[in-house]
Amino acid sequence: xxxxxxxxxxxxFHETDAAGIVHFSCFFRxxxxxxxxxxxxxxxxxxxxDAPVGFPRVASSFExxxxxxxxxxxxxxxxxxRKSTRSLSYRATITKDGDVAARGALTIACVAKxxxxxxxxxxxxxxxxxxxxxxxxxxxxxxxxxAGAEGRR
Amino acid sequence: xxxxxxxxxxxxFHETDAAGIVHFSCFFRxxxxxxxxxxxxxxxxxxxxDAPVGFPRVASSFExxxxxxxxxxxxxxxxxxRKSTRSLSYRATITKDGDVAARGALTIACVAKxxxxxxxxxxxxxxxxxxxxxxxxxxxxxxxxxAGAEGRR
Amino acid sequence: xxxxxxxxxxxxFHETDAAGIVHFSCFFRxxxxxxxxxxxxxxxxxxxxDAPVGFPRVASSFExxxxxxxxxxxxxxxxxxRKSTRSLSYRATITKDGDVAARGALTIACVAKxxxxxxxxxxxxxxxxxxxxxxxxxxxxxxxxxAGAEGRR
Amino acid sequence: xxxxxxxxxxxxFHETDAAGIVHFSCFFRxxxxxxxxxxxxxxxxxxxxDAPVGFPRVASSFExxxxxxxxxxxxxxxxxxRKSTRSLSYRATITKDGDVAARGALTIACVAKxxxxxxxxxxxxxxxxxxxxxxxxxxxxxxxxxAGAEGRR
Numbered sequence: 001x002x003x004x005x006x007x008x009x010x011x012x013f014h015e016t017d018a019a020g021i022v023h024f025s026c027f028f029r030x031x032x033x034x035x036x037x038x039x040x041x042x043x044x045x046x047x048x049x050d051a052p053v054g055f056p057r058v059a060s061s062f063e064x065x066x067x068x069x070x071x072x073x074x075x076x077x078x079x080x081x082r083k084s085t086r087s088l089s090y091r092a093t094i095t096k097d098g099d100v101a102a103r104g105a106l107t108i109a110c111v112a113k114x115x116x117x118x119x120x121x122x123x124x125x126x127x128x129x130x131x132x133x134x135x136x137x138x139x140x141x142x143x144x145x146x147a148g149a150e151g152r153r
Numbered sequence: 154x155x156x157x158x159x160x161x162x163x164x165x166f167h168e169t170d171a172a173g174i175v176h177f178s179c180f181f182r183x184x185x186x187x188x189x190x191x192x193x194x195x196x197x198x199x200x201x202x203d204a205p206v207g208f209p210r211v212a213s214s215f216e217x218x219x220x221x222x223x224x225x226x227x228x229x230x231x232x233x234x235r236k237s238t239r240s241l242s243y244r245a246t247i248t249k250d251g252d253v254a255a256r257g258a259l260t261i262a263c264v265a266k267x268x269x270x271x272x273x274x275x276x277x278x279x280x281x282x283x284x285x286x287x288x289x290x291x292x293x294x295x296x297x298x299x300a301g302a303e304g305r306r
Numbered sequence: 307x308x309x310x311x312x313x314x315x316x317x318x319f320h321e322t323d324a325a326g327i328v329h330f331s332c333f334f335r336x337x338x339x340x341x342x343x344x345x346x347x348x349x350x351x352x353x354x355x356d357a358p359v360g361f362p363r364v365a366s367s368f369e370x371x372x373x374x375x376x377x378x379x380x381x382x383x384x385x386x387x388r389k390s391t392r393s394l395s396y397r398a399t400i401t402k403d404g405d406v407a408a409r410g411a412l413t414i415a416c417v418a419k420x421x422x423x424x425x426x427x428x429x430x431x432x433x434x435x436x437x438x439x440x441x442x443x444x445x446x447x448x449x450x451x452x453a454g455a456e457g458r459r
Numbered sequence: 460x461x462x463x464x465x466x467x468x469x470x471x472f473h474e475t476d477a478a479g480i481v482h483f484s485c486f487f488r489x490x491x492x493x494x495x496x497x498x499x500x501x502x503x504x505x506x507x508x509d510a511p512v513g514f515p516r517v518a519s520s521f522e523x524x525x526x527x528x529x530x531x532x533x534x535x536x537x538x539x540x541r542k543s544t545r546s547l548s549y550r551a552t553i554t555k556d557g558d559v560a561a562r563g564a565l566t567i568a569c570v571a572k573x574x575x576x577x578x579x580x581x582x583x584x585x586x587x588x589x590x591x592x593x594x595x596x597x598x599x600x601x602x603x604x605x606a607g608a609e610g611r612r
């Protein structure tokens with residue numbers, strides 16, 4: 001069973017914006033890249049060809065503390081924070097040189113995929129669910145605040 | 154004073170992913186596109202050349218309820234939900250044919266921009282702050298839940 | 307029969323990069339957005355659900371002359387330049403305030419889509435091919451130079 | 460002096476589209492990622508803070524032969540093909556398991572960056588130009604055809 005994954009990554013130029021920093025939408029992509037790394041480390045692909053189930057994103061959030069810039073090297077620590085019959089939740093902590101740049105959260109649900117049908121919630125198949133465990137050691141600091149909370153700067 | 158903005162938009166092919174739906178990171182871009190439309194409707198640009206202040210994103214979240222697909226037409230209703238000395242918060246409601254596809258939130262802060270210096274929090278200039286007001290009529294349903302909350306599907 | 311399409315578009319912040327201009331990869335997306343507008347104007351979708359054929363991109367190029375910046379309004383003129391049994395080619399001219407910002411080209415091919423099979427070239431179905439005609443009036447200036455040619459600045 | 464660089468990379472989910480393959484615009488980003496790796500291997504950054512010169516893209520093209528899919532591992536071989544006083548050109552060969560997926564080309568120019576001024580062509584500074592050499596061994600097969608050429612499928 002696996003409960004966390006560390007991705008080391010460098011900021012690419014196309015991820016920056018005219019403010020000279022990584023566009024905030026890219027942090028959600030970084031978190032997802034780490035998630036897919038977690039699944040590969042668990043011996044799985046989150047989207048194999050012709051899979052009978054899929055894992056759409058149900059909710060996601062980020063709090064941004066320090067900007068990242070072109071060519072910065074950073075780390076994404078992704079940890080499983082909750083596992084239920086039909087969904088998985090993760091926390092992402094993005095750091096650069098040991099300082100937190102951003103903290104994110106992501107919840108995904110399992111759905112049955114039938115051609116031409118709307119997505120339908122379904123339990124996570126046991127051979128997938130059995131690979132993941134909730135991380136025992138939480139990240140040292142508090143989890144992301146509610147999305148509507150005021151920025152702290 | 155302005156407190157909300159409606160953006161009508163069509164899903165572009167490059168915004169879809171191999172699951173056949175809009176990638177979740179693009180919803181954050183849709184919300185920001187509506188925000189910049191709100192600022193233009195207020196007679197402002199959020200990032201004019203050589204501006205002494207900037208507005209980095211402090212926190213952002215989305216809850217996803219229904220997927221969007223290639224060529225879907227949808228609407229983003231962006232509403233100001235909070236205005237403080239140094240930050241602004243918005244709520245976004247993304248609908249397609251009247252059904253809610255996703256609900257988001259975004260908080261931005263005002264920072265002074267000095268070349269080679271780290272960003273420094275500063276009050277929103279009065280000629281900017283005076284253009285925005287909190288939306289009186291909230292969206293009919295509850296605001297987005299905390300980011301760590303379980304998905305509802 | 308349709309042979310050209312004009313798309314008016316505004317630069318979004320997430321399309322800019324740390325050089326303060328639109329990232330070059332986004333021009334290819336602008337060209338494709340205009341292509342899909344051309345198809346819709348022809349009464350078609352280039353990627354309807356469960357279509358038996360698809361239209362992968364075979365070759366594409368751009369020459370860049372003037373940068374576009376955040377909130378610039380620009381026009382994409384897309385013109386059909388060649389129509390063969392199995393492929394279509396377009397030229398794109400991107401202008402801002404009447405000045406050419408970039409010139410592009412795109413060739414797409416028709417392939418049969420069979421689940422789990424590699425793409426296989428196939429003739430464009432007649433009810434699609436019959437909707438498009440090569441633009442009679444070419445853009446006033448020379449077409450894009452070969453991709454390997456030297457930049458002209 | 461350096462004349463080529465090899466980047467190994469995995470396809471990320473957000474780079475795929477509803478056709479189930481990597482969106483063609485992402486290949487241009489892959490080529491640029493390899494270019495910036497080449498510069499780092501030469502001891503340089505292509506966009507250091509407060510640099511007096513910049514390197515906008517002047518022309519770029521790709522020919523696509525085989526699609527890439529989610530989680531595919533691929534290699535980008537980037538080679539310097541031309542070096543002039545004011546510009547550099549590269550060729551990119553993207554392969555997966557030894558098979559060519561796509562071939563690209565990119566030309567960049569050197570410009571002086573002055574705040575509020577249009578970009579102005581300028582010679583590449585000697586301490587930059589001296590780091591790069593044209594690749595002696597060309598890629599074994601023909602360079603990309605002109606952008607307007609017919610697709611070969």
